[in-house]
Amino acid sequence: MVDHRNDKFSRARTLVLLFLVLAVMALPLLLSQRYLFRVLINIFFFAALGSAWNIIGGYAGQLSLGHAAFVALGAYTTGLLMLHYNVPPWAGVLPGVILTAVVAYFLGKLVLRLRGPYLALSTLAFGEIVRILMLHFKGVTGGPLGLTIPFTGRNVWRLQFATEHMNYGISFGLLVLCIFVSWRIYNSRMGYYLQAIKENQEAAESLGIPLARTKNLALVISAILTSVLGGFYMIFMTYIDPYAVAGLHLSIEIILVAIIGGVGTVWGPVIGACIVVPLMEMSNFVLGGGRTGASMLIYAVILIIVVLFTPRGLIALVPTLEQYRSE
Amino acid sequence: MGMEVEIFIQAVVNGIMIGGVYALIAVGLTMIFGVMNVVNFAHGEFVMLGMFATYLTHSLLGLDPNLSIIITVPIMFGLGVIVQRTLIARVVGLPDESQILLTLGISVLLINLTLLIMGADPHSIKTSYKFSSIQIGPILVMLPRFIAFSVAMVASVILWLFLSRTEIGRGLRAVAEKPEVAILMGINPQKMHRVAFGIGVALAGVAGTVVTPFRYIYPNVGQSYVLIAFVVVVLGGMGNIPGAIVGALVIGVTESLSAQYVALDLAMLGPFILFVLVLLFKPTGIIGKGKAY
Numbered sequence: 001m002v003d004h005r006n007d008k009f010s011r012a013r014t015l016v017l018l019f020l021v022l023a024v025m026a027l028p029l030l031l032s033q034r035y036l037f038r039v040l041i042n043i044f045f046f047a048a049l050g051s052a053w054n055i056i057g058g059y060a061g062q063l064s065l066g067h068a069a070f071v072a073l074g075a076y077t078t079g080l081l082m083l084h085y086n087v088p089p090w091a092g093v094l095p096g097v098i099l100t101a102v103v104a105y106f107l108g109k110l111v112l113r114l115r116g117p118y119l120a121l122s123t124l125a126f127g128e129i130v131r132i133l134m135l136h137f138k139g140v141t142g143g144p145l146g147l148t149i150p151f152t153g154r155n156v157w158r159l160q161f162a163t164e165h166m167n168y169g170i171s172f173g174l175l176v177l178c179i180f181v182s183w184r185i186y187n188s189r190m191g192y193y194l195q196a197i198k199e200n201q202e203a204a205e206s207l208g209i210p211l212a213r214t215k216n217l218a219l220v221i222s223a224i225l226t227s228v229l230g231g232f233y234m235i236f237m238t239y240i241d242p243y244a245v246a247g248l249h250l251s252i253e254i255i256l257v258a259i260i261g262g263v264g265t266v267w268g269p270v271i272g273a274c275i276v277v278p279l280m281e282m283s284n285f286v287l288g289g290g291r292t293g294a295s296m297l298i299y300a301v302i303l304i305i306v307v308l309f310t311p312r313g314l315i316a317l318v319p320t321l322e323q324y325r326s327e
Numbered sequence: 328m329g330m331e332v333e334i335f336i337q338a339v340v341n342g343i344m345i346g347g348v349y350a351l352i353a354v355g356l357t358m359i360f361g362v363m364n365v366v367n368f369a370h371g372e373f374v375m376l377g378m379f380a381t382y383l384t385h386s387l388l389g390l391d392p393n394l395s396i397i398i399t400v401p402i403m404f405g406l407g408v409i410v411q412r413t414l415i416a417r418v419v420g421l422p423d424e425s426q427i428l429l430t431l432g433i434s435v436l437l438i439n440l441t442l443l444i445m446g447a448d449p450h451s452i453k454t455s456y457k458f459s460s461i462q463i464g465p466i467l468v469m470l471p472r473f474i475a476f477s478v479a480m481v482a483s484v485i486l487w488l489f490l491s492r493t494e495i496g497r498g499l500r501a502v503a504e505k506p507e508v509a510i511l512m513g514i515n516p517q518k519m520h521r522v523a524f525g526i527g528v529a530l531a532g533v534a535g536t537v538v539t540p541f542r543y544i545y546p547n548v549g550q551s552y553v554l555i556a557f558v559v560v561v562l563g564g565m566g567n568i569p570g571a572i573v574g575a576l577v578i579g580v581t582e583s584l585s586a587q588y589v590a591l592d593l594a595m596l597g598p599f600i601l602f603v604l605v606l607l608f609k610p611t612g613i614i615g616k617g618k619a620y
């Protein structure tokens with residue numbers, strides 16, 4: 001039997017979403033300050049990174065502490081192709097994606113059979129290996145000095161713009177892409193497989209769910225999205241170095257966004273980024289202390305509170321429409 | 328003895344010296360895992376706090392850094408007990424993710440709190456024996472590193488005596504091996520958890536103290552140590568104390584040989600590759616027990 005109430009409900013939700021998308025698109029008209037654009041772009045980026053991580057780390061509960069390595073692979077491939085071969089970044093993202101997919105595939109083959117702390121530790125070691133190699137091969141990566149893409153004036157082909165409007169649009173588009181992929185997976189057969197794996201691997205396996213293949217596919221999809229984001233991060237920032245894009249702190253920040261918002265839910269990472277990024281910016285503004293320091297301190301306190309008191313994330317505090325209707 | 332052989336032996340000796348310090352860090356980490364089944368991602372930050380505690384006692388009281396142990400050990404033990412009581416105790420027995428995320432949160436908190444208070448600039452401690460060395464045949468051992476190694480070994484022996492000869496030590500082992508039986512024997516597991524975490528943090532603090540004469544002191548320094556300690560703990564088998572000591576020496580030597588024969592900035596690559604290999608082929612550790620799959 002078709003549930004018409006549910007039908008109407010999902011239509012209402014679609015309308016709300018549509019409204020939000022339009023509001024986001026209209027926002028640039030009201031904003032004049034470059035700084036505010038940067039903050040919004042950061043929110044989109046971290047929400048997108050959190051959504052990508054969530055596919056393997058949240059839905060499947062496979063805690064990866066090495067996602068910064070995928071950001072770095074995407075960012076460096078795109079950046080190096082642009083710098084040395086003048087490949088426009090929107091095309092340079094593709095080789096980055098292929099490289100990341102191959103690396104993620106073999107990483108998954110190796111480590112995804114490990115559990116809990118062992119998986120966390122081996123992905124952490126993977127991230128560190130990537131960072132150490134990037135620091136070492138100075139001839140290719142520029143080592144600790146990093147890569148700088150010179151600004152050659154407004155150039156649509158190279159995705160270089162004088163104002164932040166286009167960057168804003170692109171990063172919002174990337175966020176929509178990540179949420180869409182994440183949402184499709186969540187509601188697909190694969191999504192159910194991943195949730196079953198998270199709940200109980202033995203039970204999932206005995207039900208005939210192909211454990212290794214499902215987990216590995218989730219990791220590769222997650223890594224591909226992360227790599228695309230890395231490629232565009234390179235364009236927006238025009239500068240990257242191994243510390244900024246391959247450091248453990250970036251992996252942790254990605255996870256925090258997802259965990260604080262609500263791990264394993266489609267909208268959790270978005271909520272997490274909307275709360276965490278402005279909070280970090282505000283604390284940096286008020287307390288100074290640079291990127292680390294004050295803002296990361298607040299980050300850590302929120303994380304500890306969330307883990308101890310609302311392990312399902314802040315999204316669990318938002319009463320859902322379903323709950324309203326049942327009352 | 329040929330030059331090549333001398334260089335090799337020198338590198339091995341250097342590796343063993345720093346391996347002793349890694350042993351101190353890893354023993355605490357593995358004991359916390361053994362007794363409480365918690366992987367402490369904040370362990371490196373306790374090494375860092377030990378370094379800063381030593382730095383402060385040295386600059387405020389003029390105490391020799393190695394002697395500051397008498398002050399830093401009780402402080403670090405107390406800190407460990409407080410952290411366990413207020414935070415860690417709430418996630419014992421919960422899924423791995425909760426424990427990993429909580430201890431990661433504590434790690435980020437401690438790093439950035441220190442950053443706010445002490446600043447990001449590296450500090451160092453000057454001692455009269457900073458550049459002294461002991462000559463054994465053709466092999467040269469830097470005195471501060473030799474002291475660090477010796478203190479680490481003495482601390483390990485004291486820990487071993489404590490675990491095997493005292494009632495609390497036996498209680499700790501009982502909780503690690505068979506918690507249900509331990510409770511029936513009248514042992515309070517919560518108390519043992521506090522003792523285990525306190526000792527683990529104190530040992531990390533001692534490691535922090537003994538490296539101050541030859542290492543820079545800055546808020547992020549713990550991260551490199553915690554990674555090594557994880558490698559060591561997995562290598563020795565999670566929860567296995569003798570395994571951690573052997574693993575630490577193996578990793579110290581691997582790191583030293585990588586630096587000598589591959590490249591200085593790739594020193595850490597050797598241990599990480601060894602780590603991945605161990606996880607893949609013998610995830611229960613070289614001589615350990617445990618379950619990784």
